[in-house]
Amino acid sequence: QVQLVESGGGVVQPGGSLRLSCAASGFAFSAYGMHWVRQAPGKGLEWVAFIRYDESNKYYADSVKGRFTISRDNSKNTLYLQMNSLRAEDTAVYYCARENGNVFQHWGQGTLVTVSS
Amino acid sequence: QSALTQPASVSGSPGQSITISCTGTSSDVGSYNLVSWFQQHPGKAPKLMIYEVTKRPSGVSNRFSGSKSGNTASLTISGLQAEDEADYYCCSYAGSTTFYVFGTGTKVTVL
Numbered sequence: 001q002v003q004l005v006e007s008g009g010g011v012v013q014p015g016g017s018l019r020l021s022c023a024a025s026g027f028a029f030s031a032y033g034m035h036w037v038r039q040a041p042g043k044g045l046e047w048v049a050f051i052r053y054d055e056s057n058k059y060y061a062d063s064v065k066g067r068f069t070i071s072r073d074n075s076k077n078t079l080y081l082q083m084n085s086l087r088a089e090d091t092a093v094y095y096c097a098r099e100n101g102n103v104f105q106h107w108g109q110g111t112l113v114t115v116s117s
Numbered sequence: 118q119s120a121l122t123q124p125a126s127v128s129g130s131p132g133q134s135i136t137i138s139c140t141g142t143s144s145d146v147g148s149y150n151l152v153s154w155f156q157q158h159p160g161k162a163p164k165l166m167i168y169e170v171t172k173r174p175s176g177v178s179n180r181f182s183g184s185k186s187g188n189t190a191s192l193t194i195s196g197l198q199a200e201d202e203a204d205y206y207c208c209s210y211a212g213s214t215t216f217y218v219f220g221t222g223t224k225v226t227v228l
Contacts, residue, residue, distance in 0.1 A: 035217075037163075044120065045155070045163065045206050047217040059216050095162060102151045102210050103169070107162040 002026045002106040004096050009111030016086050016115070022079040022096030022108055030054075030074035033099040036081050038092035039110075046092075049081065050099070064090075086115045121146065121207055121220035128226040134195040137223045139207030140188060145218050147188040151210035154183060154192045158203045166205075167192060194225070202227045 008020040022034070036048040049070040050059045058070050069082040079096050093110040122140040129135040139146065139154075146152055152170045155163035165174050167183035170190060180195045190209070194201055207220035 037219075044222040045208070045219040047208075047219065050216060059213075061216070103153055103165065104155070104163075104208065105165055105168075105174070107164070109162050 002098065004098065004106060004108030006094060006096055006108045006111035009094065009113045011114045011116060012086055013117050014087060014115055017082070017084045018086065018113060020081040020083065020094055020096075020111060020113070022081075024077045024079065024096075024098070027098070029072075029077040034070075034072060034079045035097045035099055035104060036070060036079075037095045037097055037104065037107075038090075039095070040089070040092040043092075048094070051079070083113070086113075088115050091115045119218075121209060121218055123205075123207060123220040123223045125221075126224045126226065128228055129194075129197045130228045131197055131199065133197050134193060135197060135225065137192045137194075137205055137207075137225070139190040139192070139209075139220045141190075141209055141211075141218070142188055145188075145209040145211035145215070146185065146190050148212070149210045150185070152183065152185060152190040153208045154181075154190075155206045155208065156201075156203045157206065163206065197227055199227050201225060 003025045005023045033052050035050045051070045067085045071080045095110045096108045097104040098106040150170050154167040156166050157163045170185045171183045182193045205223045211218045
């Protein structure tokens with residue numbers, strides 16, 4: 001079955017960097033677009049970024065544009081999110097999600113990023 | 118891009134039906150039949166319940182149904198059960214600039 005496992009979260013100081021990973025299994029990873037979605041503590045969901053199956057296009061929310069970079073390694077079945085210049089408002093659980101025709105079809109369990117001094 | 122507007126909370130007794138609204142604009146909900154609904158239990162990942170306004174993924178109970186009129190989408194849960202108590206979020210595609218926008222979320226309480 002489809003499995004998505006995020007890792008790489010932790011505590012980082014404002015202005016710092018962190019790289020999240022999402023290990024995929026149970027499906028042909030290289031055939032699907034992938035998203036990152038985040039949820040601040042006690043708040044709603046916010047779409048962060050999307051990458052097409054072949055990395056041909058990448059899209060970002062305005063709130064992270066220029067600071068975050070989405071990428072993937074299809075040979076390792078892994079999705080990444082490089083987060084730079086982190087701010088307190090980036091504190092959230094970060095989920096990876098598999099897309100299927102403009103639908104967030106499957107979600108990982110999330111990894112918590114805390115930006116604090 | 119502002120979040121789609123949902124009621125903060127909706128409640129109902131077991132067996133009743135409830136409806137959650139999701140109001141957007143002509144740039145998102147009103148322009149695309151790409152509205153999804155997600156259920157989220159505390160501490161868990163969101164789960165897809167409805168996609169493309171009215172479609173249910175395999176394994177999702179037919180007690181869940183979706184609809185849309187103009188800029189407002191709706192999720193109806195019929196025959197409310199204790200296990201339906203959770204947060205619910207709508208989501209709409211919003212074009213190639215904004216991409217996706219989520220709703221503010223609705224807490225469903227089973228009385």
